[in-house]
Amino acid sequence: MKYQANTALHLRLEGWRARLLLVLLLAGFVALVGRAVFLQGVHYDFLQHKGDERYSRVIESTAYRGVVRDRNGDPLALSLPAVSIWASRDDAELSPGALDRLASLLHMDRTDITHRLNQGAGNFVYLKRQVSPEVGREVAALKVPGLYTEKGFRRSYPKGEMMAHLLGFTDANDRGQEGAELAFQSTLGGVAGARRVIKDRAGAVIEDVESIREQRPGQDVRLSVDSRLQHLAWRELRATVARHHAKAGAVMVLDPNTGEVLAMANYPDYDPNARDHVTPAQLRNRSLADTYEPGSTLKPFTIAAALETHRVTPATVIQTGNGTMNIGPAVVHDSHPAGAITVAQVIQKSSNVGAARIALGMPAETMWNMFTDVGFGQQPKSGFSGEAGGRVRPYRTWRPIEQATMSYGNGISVSLAQLARAYTIFAGDGTLKPLSLVRVESPPAGRPVISAQTAAQVRDMLELVVKPEGTAPLAQVRGFRVAGKTGTAHKPEHGHYSNRYISSFVGFAPATRPRLLIAVMIDDPTVGGYYGGLVAAPLFSTLMGAALQVLGVTPDDPASENFATPVVPANAAEET
Numbered sequence: 001m002k003y004q005a006n007t008a009l010h011l012r013l014e015g016w017r018a019r020l021l022l023v024l025l026l027a028g029f030v031a032l033v034g035r036a037v038f039l040q041g042v043h044y045d046f047l048q049h050k051g052d053e054r055y056s057r058v059i060e061s062t063a064y065r066g067v068v069r070d071r072n073g074d075p076l077a078l079s080l081p082a083v084s085i086w087a088s089r090d091d092a093e094l095s096p097g098a099l100d101r102l103a104s105l106l107h108m109d110r111t112d113i114t115h116r117l118n119q120g121a122g123n124f125v126y127l128k129r130q131v132s133p134e135v136g137r138e139v140a141a142l143k144v145p146g147l148y149t150e151k152g153f154r155r156s157y158p159k160g161e162m163m164a165h166l167l168g169f170t171d172a173n174d175r176g177q178e179g180a181e182l183a184f185q186s187t188l189g190g191v192a193g194a195r196r197v198i199k200d201r202a203g204a205v206i207e208d209v210e211s212i213r214e215q216r217p218g219q220d221v222r223l224s225v226d227s228r229l230q231h232l233a234w235r236e237l238r239a240t241v242a243r244h245h246a247k248a249g250a251v252m253v254l255d256p257n258t259g260e261v262l263a264m265a266n267y268p269d270y271d272p273n274a275r276d277h278v279t280p281a282q283l284r285n286r287s288l289a290d291t292y293e294p295g296s297t298l299k300p301f302t303i304a305a306a307l308e309t310h311r312v313t314p315a316t317v318i319q320t321g322n323g324t325m326n327i328g329p330a331v332v333h334d335s336h337p338a339g340a341i342t343v344a345q346v347i348q349k350s351s352n353v354g355a356a357r358i359a360l361g362m363p364a365e366t367m368w369n370m371f372t373d374v375g376f377g378q379q380p381k382s383g384f385s386g387e388a389g390g391r392v393r394p395y396r397t398w399r400p401i402e403q404a405t406m407s408y409g410n411g412i413s414v415s416l417a418q419l420a421r422a423y424t425i426f427a428g429d430g431t432l433k434p435l436s437l438v439r440v441e442s443p444p445a446g447r448p449v450i451s452a453q454t455a456a457q458v459r460d461m462l463e464l465v466v467k468p469e470g471t472a473p474l475a476q477v478r479g480f481r482v483a484g485k486t487g488t489a490h491k492p493e494h495g496h497y498s499n500r501y502i503s504s505f506v507g508f509a510p511a512t513r514p515r516l517l518i519a520v521m522i523d524d525p526t527v528g529g530y531y532g533g534l535v536a537a538p539l540f541s542t543l544m545g546a547a548l549q550v551l552g553v554t555p556d557d558p559a560s561e562n563f564a565t566p567v568v569p570a571n572a573a574e575e576t
Contacts, residue, residue, distance in 0.1 A: 062152040063190030066218035068167060068180055070227045071260075071439045075158065077167050077181065079174075082154035083136025085127045091146030092117055098144050105138050106131065129172040130154035155181075159227065161269040162234045165285040166225055166437075169272040178283065180223060180437065183383045190218035224260035224439045229253050232546050233263040240539045241267050244525035250286040251539070252420045253547065256508055256517040258443045259424060259433030261382070263547075289386045291413040292502045292521065295489030295532070296350045296471075298409035300426060300458050303347060305370040306358050307454045314344045314457050320353040327401045332356045348464035350471045350486060352408045359407030360400060367403065368395035373432070373449045374422035376414050380435045390414040409489060420519035423506050426462060426483070427514035430455040459483050463511050466537075472505060475537035477545045479555030481511035484540065486532035491524065500524050505536035509544050510556035518544055 068077035085106065094102065094117075103110045106128045116125050127147075131139075136149045155170045157163060168179020175189065176182035192215060233251045241249045253263035270282040284290065306312045323337035334353050338345070346354035359367060371377065377392035391413045398406070405411045414422075417435060424433040424446075431446035462483035466475045471486045484507020490497035503525055508517040520536040520543075529535060 062174060063192045063215050064217040065153060065155065065170070065174055065190065066188040066220045068184075068188070069220060069222045070225050070230075071222060071262075072226065073222070074227045076163050076223070076225075076227070077155060077157050079153035080156050081133050082130040082152050083133055083139075084129045084150040084152055085131065085136070085139055086148055086150060087117060087125055087127055088146040088148070089117055089120075089123050089125060093145045094147075098142055101142060102127075102139065102144070102147075105135055155272075157272045159230075160271050160273060162231055162265075163225075163227075164269050164272050165266045165287070166223070166230070166264050167272060169275065179285070179384065180221065182385055183437070184221045187221055188218040191216040222439050224255075224258075224262060224436055225264070226262045228550050229263040229547050230265065232543055232550070234265040234269075236539050236543045237265045237267050240522060240535070243528060244522065244530075244535055245527040246522050246535075247524040248281075248286055249520075249522045250290070250416050251521075251543065252287050252416055252519045253543070254420050254424065254435075254517040254519075256424045256427035256433065256514045258436065258440050259421065259446070260436050260440055262516070285384070285386065286521070286523075287416045288380070288382065288384055289388050289415070291388045291390045291415050292523070293410055293412065293489045293492065294414050294419055295409040295487035295502065295504065296352075296355075297419060297485050297487035297504050297506050297532075298412065298414075299347060299350065299355045299407065300462065300485055301370050301374060301422065302355050302359050302367060302407040303343060303461070304425075304450050304454055304458050305366050306343070306362055307457055308370075308450050309362060309366055311362050312343050312358060314342065314461065316343045317341070318343060318346055318351075318354045318357055320346075320351050320357070323351075323353060325353045325356055325404075327356075327360075327404055330401045332404055344461045344464060347458075347461040347485070348467070348470045350408075350465075355407040356404035359403055364395040364398045364403050367406065368392065368398075370449075371406075371412065374425060375418050375432065376412065376422065378418075380415070380417045380421055382417065382435045382437050384437065387417070388415045390418055409487060416519050416521045419504075419506055420517060423508065423517055423519070425449045426455055426458050427508040427517050428455065459511065462507070466507070471531075472507075472533040472537040474533060475505060475507055475540050477509055477541055477548070479557060480509045480544075480548060480553075481557045482507055482509045482541075482544070483511040483514075484508065484537075486537060488530065488532045501530040503530055503532045503535035505532050505540045507540055507544070509548065510553065512556045515551065515553050516544060516547055518547075 065079045067075050069075055099110055099113060103113055108128065113127060116127055130152065139147065140149050153174060155174065157167060166179055168181040169177055170181050171177050176185040181188065233253055237249050237251045249267050251263065251265045252261065254260065255262055264287050266284070266286045268282045270278045317340050319340050320334060320338045323334035325332040332352050334351050338349055338351055341349065341351065341354060343358065346358065371392050377390055379387040379389045402411050421433065421435050425431065429452040430448055430450040432449050433446045434444055462485055463481060464470050465485055466472050466482045472484060475482055475484055484505055487504035489502045491500040491502060501524065503522045504520060506519045508514040518540050520539050522535050525535045
């Protein structure tokens, strides 16, 4: 039987439906093409970055930080290999046993590790920075997924507390935070290297793709400090603070011919290798950052101003009467009446009345010019951060009583670094030397402040201070002629002067050809006296004698080599 097609079974698709289907297919095709163009053209960088994140990493290699050395090449700060432990929060899988072992190796609490892994933004987290390579190897041996080690360096300070305020320290990223580490960061730091690699899921590098930045190690820095003198200064300062139960203290040793800082010690101090429990008081560089009223150590500048302007000579007689002087309702007084004394004796006996009479005999502007010319009221520009500028008020605002008290160091504030630098005009030919914390190859020219004649006259007066009739016989150094000045100043508190004191001494030796200049400041001595001649002068004597011996300086006063320990006279108290 022959099959015949049934025409009733034929369905005829209407024309508009076919066209609609064709349009939809074409629209889908255009959308796919557009999406492809968008993803591979407009959005290419974003997708490429996301893809690279799956396997590509940029690894930075820490640059070796330069070594800080003393003037003789002795290393003071250097970098040692270290390892940082970090984790990927998404991938880290620590079993209870692995967590216990990791906490033990890193000397951390389990809860601290868990908190770091579970809290915070981002996938990357450091667990511990700058551990020893041995600890790093033990951590890697745990083979904990998502836990990685990163090679780097940690800073080491072989001299510990002795050099703390000079050197400062670096942070976990090896950047200087204080002292020389911060001041010379651009020199010491170098440039970290960077390279692009491909890593597998376990974090292992399977291909080194390209170098992005070449590593450049930091350069060494040679400071002006002499480690031998620094040790002496640090040792004697600690002993003096302890002996007098003082709050704090500072010592600076300069080469007055070059302005180089040969030693700078502060107390309280700290160990830069272990700073977990360091207090702000320990971190303070009191030589540069603290200011105080210098007391009678300022009198030589008042006298120098009068000598330079020919208002007095060293032999000019000043009448101090019974040791008091009325200026309006205020009274300037000496501890003991001295009557008629010469200008040289004003320095030797540290007469406040004598200094005030000399000061009021010249314009305030003359004194102000002297103070500012030697750097008071200005930062010493040593290069260290946190330098204090001190305070010298404009002379137009001075009242007579203020001019009088500033002549003997009250109503003006300075730092120990400023004061030490200022005394270089007396140790030399009247030229102010720039302060330098790096070794200099040749003496700088400096800036003339007073004439060589005035400098010599003041220097002779300063020698009288350490004689038996002066305020600082305890500053004498066996075999050497010494020149210097004591200072004892009440500490201002809450707008009034308290019965607490700053004891100080600034001097240099040998007086005939100064090789070292030492400035001492002891804050709030409470036992064994508080006068500069009793507290600061003995420190100066011991330190200067030892330092001159270390440097092999030839004595300029052999006749004094067998002198007996001097007895402090009653007039040692006349400097307040």
